[in-house]
Amino acid sequence: MLGYVKPDKPDLKIKEYEIYGGYYCGICKSIARRYGQLPRLALNYDFVFLALLAAAVNSSPEHIKIERCIIHPSKKRTILYDSPEIDYAADILLLLAYYKLKDDYNDERSLKSAVGAALMKGTLNRLDRYVPEKCAYVRDRISELTRLEGEQCPSIDRSAEPFAKLMEEVFDYPGLQKEENAAGLSKLFRRIGYHLGKWIYLIDAYDDIEGDMKNKSFNPLIIQFEFDPAKETVLQFKERIRERVEQNLMLYLAEIANGCGQVKLEKNKGLIENILYFGLLRKTEEILNGGAAQAD
Numbered sequence: 001m002l003g004y005v006k007p008d009k010p011d012l013k014i015k016e017y018e019i020y021g022g023y024y025c026g027i028c029k030s031i032a033r034r035y036g037q038l039p040r041l042a043l044n045y046d047f048v049f050l051a052l053l054a055a056a057v058n059s060s061p062e063h064i065k066i067e068r069c070i071i072h073p074s075k076k077r078t079i080l081y082d083s084p085e086i087d088y089a090a091d092i093l094l095l096l097a098y099y100k101l102k103d104d105y106n107d108e109r110s111l112k113s114a115v116g117a118a119l120m121k122g123t124l125n126r127l128d129r130y131v132p133e134k135c136a137y138v139r140d141r142i143s144e145l146t147r148l149e150g151e152q153c154p155s156i157d158r159s160a161e162p163f164a165k166l167m168e169e170v171f172d173y174p175g176l177q178k179e180e181n182a183a184g185l186s187k188l189f190r191r192i193g194y195h196l197g198k199w200i201y202l203i204d205a206y207d208d209i210e211g212d213m214k215n216k217s218f219n220p221l222i223i224q225f226e227f228d229p230a231k232e233t234v235l236q237f238k239e240r241i242r243e244r245v246e247q248n249l250m251l252y253l254a255e256i257a258n259g260c261g262q263v264k265l266e267k268n269k270g271l272i273e274n275i276l277y278f279g280l281l282r283k284t285e286e287i288l289n290g291g292a293a294q295a296d
Helices: 014-035 038-042 048-055 084-108 111-119 121-130 132-150 156-170 174-178 182-207 209-215 220-224 234-261 269-288
Strands: 063-067 077-081
Touching: 014 038, 014 048, 014 077, 014 084, 014 121, 014 269, 038 084, 038 111, 048 084, 048 182, 048 269, 084 111, 084 121, 084 132, 084 156, 084 174, 111 121, 121 132, 132 156, 156 182, 156 220, 174 182, 182 209, 182 220, 182 234, 182 269, 209 220, 209 234, 220 234, 234 269
Parallel strands: none
Antiparallel strands: 063 077
16 A cells, blocks of 8 residues: 555554554564565555454454564564454555565566565465455456556546455455444445545555656556646646645545444554544645655
8 A cells, every 4th residue: 555554653542552563563473474584575554454444343352462573672562463354464465565566667667676576476376375366356457457557548537446446355354254244344344445545546646746757657647637847847737736636535535434434343443543534634635745655
C-alpha cells in the first residue's frame, strides 16, 4: 500500500501503540517462520490494518509474547504469535511486494527492483501454494492494470478499477467464513478493500505527479486533466486539479469508514478508528499539501 495506511501515532494510547507494534512484529516473525529471512526485507506497515481488521471480528485472545529480536536487541517488544490473520496479512504483503518490485522495474528500469523481484520468485511460488486463489486473482488484475497503462488510459476511474478490485479481493479474508453472518462480513470487508484501493491509487497518482513527469511514466491524472508544460508549471497543475482529487479522496474515506462502522469490532477498535479517522485523513492532507509518503 506504499506506506499510506498507517495510524496517527500522537493520538494513540501507549497500549494501543504496543499492540500495533505487536501486529507489525508478528507479521515479520510470520514471514521469517514460513518464508525465511530474505523476504523480511519487504516488511512494511502497509498490511497491519488488514490484520487488525480481520482479527477484530472475533473475541479470541491474542497470543502475546514480550521478547527481544535481532533487529531491535536492546529493548523487549510486544509480539503476536499464532494468528491466522497475521499469517494472511503477511502473505498478501509479500504478494503485492513482488508485483510492486516488478512495477518499479517497468517504470524506472531499476536494477535493484529487478534483483528484488528475482529473489522473491521462490516466495511467489510458495504463495501460489498457500493462497492460490488470491494469487491468481491478483495476477489477473495486475495484468489488466498493465494493459490500461500501456494504452495510456485517460480516465483515473478506469485506471484505478483493477487495483480497487484487487484490494476488494484480498480484503475478503478467508477466515471470515468461520464467523457468524459470514456473507455479510465478507461483503463489508470487500467494500472496505475496494474503496481503500481507490483511495490508495488516487493518492499515489497525485503524490507521484512530479516523478512520473520526470520519468515519463504513466499517470492518468496527467492525461485526464491535460497537463501542458507550455501553459502551466507542475505546481500550478497540481493546484488546478487538487479540489477534484480531494473530493474523490474524501468520498473514498467516507465509504471506508462507513463500511468499518458496520463491522462489529470485538477488539482493536481504538487502533482501527485511529487509522480511519486520523491516520488516513492526515496522510490525505499531507499529500495534498505537497508532502510525500515516508518510506518505512
